[in-house]
Ligand code: NAD
């Protein structure tokens with residue numbers, strides 16, 4: 315079995331590659347990644363020289379490069395993680411989000427049609443459902459919840475999802491989609507909430523909480539997400555969407571306070587800053603379908619996962635200090651300088 319994993323030099327894609335190489339050592343894993351600001355080849359250093367693994371630097375929007383790779387590798391399965399993934403950046407400049415997340419997805423699926431595959435899996439997000447009110451804890455996103463997006467990021471992911479279902483219905487492409495809640499764990503780029511707060515805490519820098527910090531996210535340890543995708547590509551039903559989440563809702567402010575406590579830093583570092591435009595209030599996944607049909611359950615408890623994650627950032631300072639030393643400083647200044 316040969317699997318092309320796009321976006322495998324990013325956060326979830328790299329964790330998925332590690333998971334698959336351990337769980338299925340006989341598979342050939344080919345990572346296709348453009349190495350944008352969010353992709354880092356050093357993340358993959360432990361697998362780069364392994365037999366059964368190949369890295370190819372290319373853009374999923376580059377039809378010629380994508381078709382060439384399919385001709386060389388004859389993949390059985392394609393798992394598409396490649397995306398622009400940060401909501402705040404999509405508010406600054408939507409265009410690259412439309413290009414990579416929508417056009418890139420269509421190029422990959424065109425290649426799948428042309429060369430034939432047994433499964434195309436689209437890694438999507440709970441953000442395509444929009445948000446839920448804070449005062450209705452009884453409401454959850456199911457696979458039937460209508461798409462109702464808020465940001466250019468989530469709109470581009472919803473656009474991709476619609477295309478994936480269209481390729482299934484019109485061309486019979488064997489597709490599946492997973493829509494997961496917020497992930498956390500090793501190798502997450504420090505622009506995202508949890509690693510940003512860990513890095514700032516360690517540098518005794520202000521912790522920029524948007525608004526009151528009352529927005530709720532449903533956190534899942536990245537390895538649990540990777541196991542879910544592994545299960546879906548093997549046992550999921552073609553043409554189906556699977557929500558992935560572990561019923562672990564937390565307010566942003568409580569996550570930041572927890573990180574302060576774990577790192578023995580004062581909560582006085584917390585600084586409330588101007589809210590994100592169009593900020594989604596609450597995400598909450600109902601995972602009944604993947605649990606009932608495929609038997610998936612999350613294994614990592616948040617209390618353990620967050621400790622493990624903080625430990626990882628403490629013991630891998632070289633990985634993220636290198637990242638935040640370069641162009642990230644300009645990004646940080648632009649986003650947080652006058653906020
Ligand atoms: P990330 O930003 O850490 O990584 C994205 C990767 O894609 C990077 O390696 C980047 O170089 C690569 N990439 C970007 N544009 C590309 C292009 N045009 N061609 C080839 N490669 C390209 O993202 P992540 O957090 O690992 O998210 C992976 C996927 O999971 C995304 O599709 C995202 O929408 C989805 N998702 C993320 C979360 C989360 O909490 N992070 C939750 C649910 C779903």
Ligand code: TDX
Pocket residue numbers: 399400401402438439440441495496497505506507508510522523524525527529530531566590
């Ligand atoms: O500095 C910050 N301060 C802050 O209060 C940052 C970076 C974030 N926040 C808030 C905004 C959100 O309510 O924390 C929450 C989480 O923010 P992000 O880490 O940017 O994640 P989110 O916007 O929820 O989107 C994430 O989950 C769904 C991923 O980035 C997406 O790729 C995924 O689809």
